[in-house]
Amino acid sequence: MSIPTLLLHPYQHFLNSLRIPSPRLHCILxxxxxxxxxxxxxxxxxxxxxxLTERGHRLSVLAVDxxxxxxxxxxxxxKTRMIELSRDMNAYIRPSPTSxxxxxxxxxxxxxxxxxxxxxxxxxxxxxxxVGQSEFAVADMVDMFVLLLPPAGGDELQGIKRGIxxxxxxxxxxxxxxxxVVPARRIQAEYVSALKLLRRRSGVWRPKVIRISARSGEGxxxxxxxxxxxxxxxxxxxxxxxxxxxxxxxxMWNLIQENILEHFxxxxxxxxxxxxxxxxxxxxxxxxxxxADLLLKAxxxxx
Ligand SMILES: Nc1nc2c(ncn2[C@@H]2O[C@H](COP(=O)(O)OP(=O)(O)OP(=O)(O)O)[C@@H](O)[C@H]2O)c(=O)[nH]1
Numbered sequence: 001m002s003i004p005t006l007l008l009h010p011y012q013h014f015l016n017s018l019r020i021p022s023p024r025l026h027c028i029l030x031x032x033x034x035x036x037x038x039x040x041x042x043x044x045x046x047x048x049x050x051x052l053t054e055r056g057h058r059l060s061v062l063a064v065d066x067x068x069x070x071x072x073x074x075x076x077x078x079k080t081r082m083i084e085l086s087r088d089m090n091a092y093i094r095p096s097p098t099s100x101x102x103x104x105x106x107x108x109x110x111x112x113x114x115x116x117x118x119x120x121x122x123x124x125x126x127x128x129x130x131v132g133q134s135e136f137a138v139a140d141m142v143d144m145f146v147l148l149l150p151p152a153g154g155d156e157l158q159g160i161k162r163g164i165x166x167x168x169x170x171x172x173x174x175x176x177x178x179x180x181v182v183p184a185r186r187i188q189a190e191y192v193s194a195l196k197l198l199r200r201r202s203g204v205w206r207p208k209v210i211r212i213s214a215r216s217g218e219g220x221x222x223x224x225x226x227x228x229x230x231x232x233x234x235x236x237x238x239x240x241x242x243x244x245x246x247x248x249x250x251x252m253w254n255l256i257q258e259n260i261l262e263h264f265x266x267x268x269x270x271x272x273x274x275x276x277x278x279x280x281x282x283x284x285x286x287x288x289x290x291x292a293d294l295l296l297k298a299x300x301x302x303x
């Protein structure tokens with residue numbers, strides 16, 4: 001069946017025309033950057049971004065802020081962040097969208113990645129704050145997932161889920177300067193051991209743990225080397241291409257799922273029955289399975 005192209009929005013036609021031919025793959029790197037609030041993400045991006053533009057790259061920083069979905073606020077769009085980089089002609093910083101569901105926000109981010117590629121940005125960083133599902137969503141859109149952690153122990157890192165550490169291709173211990181060098185070394189050693197115990201996601205890449213300081217600049221050039229090494233190794237093995245293909249499929253299905261669910265929940269005749277069915281399930285009058293069957297049957301019988 002052919003795609004009903006006439007039904008696509010003109011903007012979607014434009015996005016479709018931006019399909020990146022595979023020979024260009026080698027010069028574009030998407031990387032997700034995540035870490036708890038205060039980990040030093042914006043200070044790092046400012047330093048790292050300037051280093052990259054000085055080396056002739058064009059960099060785009062896209063922010064995903066899950067808190068904006070519920071509060072309407074835009075933590076990451078704050079103009080005081082990355083002041084110098086935002087003035088750099090070879091850098092483009094897109095603040096987080098200020099409203100919408102996580103699905104909607106991540107969809108626009110996904111499409112913004114395509115637009116940035118089409119616009120000639122060869123490095124795209126997607127930044128998230130380490131709370132909730134957004135890091136997982138972002139990890140599913142990027143070539144490489146980088147986790148930034150401050151040199152702090154236990155309590156401060158409580159919000160970081162074990163699952164997200166498993167997603168990391170690179171763990172970066174930030175603020176490794178002055179009095180913080182010793183704790184940073186200790187955390188680095190802890191994560192090196194922890195990563196050995198985790199299931200490996202790639203057959204060719206073993207996640208690394210690197211210490212950096214955005215104040216002294218130490219480790220940042222090495223971190224960039226590690227990112228490029230990741231890309232080369234993943235490209236040479238074919239894993240990067242496969243990963244991108246899988247991501248495209250996952251995104252298509254995520255969007256279908258989200259749309260169908262929305263359609264189901266808002267369908268006249270179903271919408272009114274949902275609260276009633278929920279109450280019956282809560283009171284034990286109906287089993288969840290039976291309630292779902294009844295609602296789905298009613299939905300399917302709609303013209
Ligand atoms: N010593 C030291 N402090 C740093 C370094 N990088 C950031 N900081 C400090 O850590 C604090 C948090 O840094 P940010 O860059 O704002 O952290 P963030 O992760 O972007 O924080 P959110 O905006 O809350 O998500 C600031 O006071 C920075 O000055 C570093 O390399 N060394």
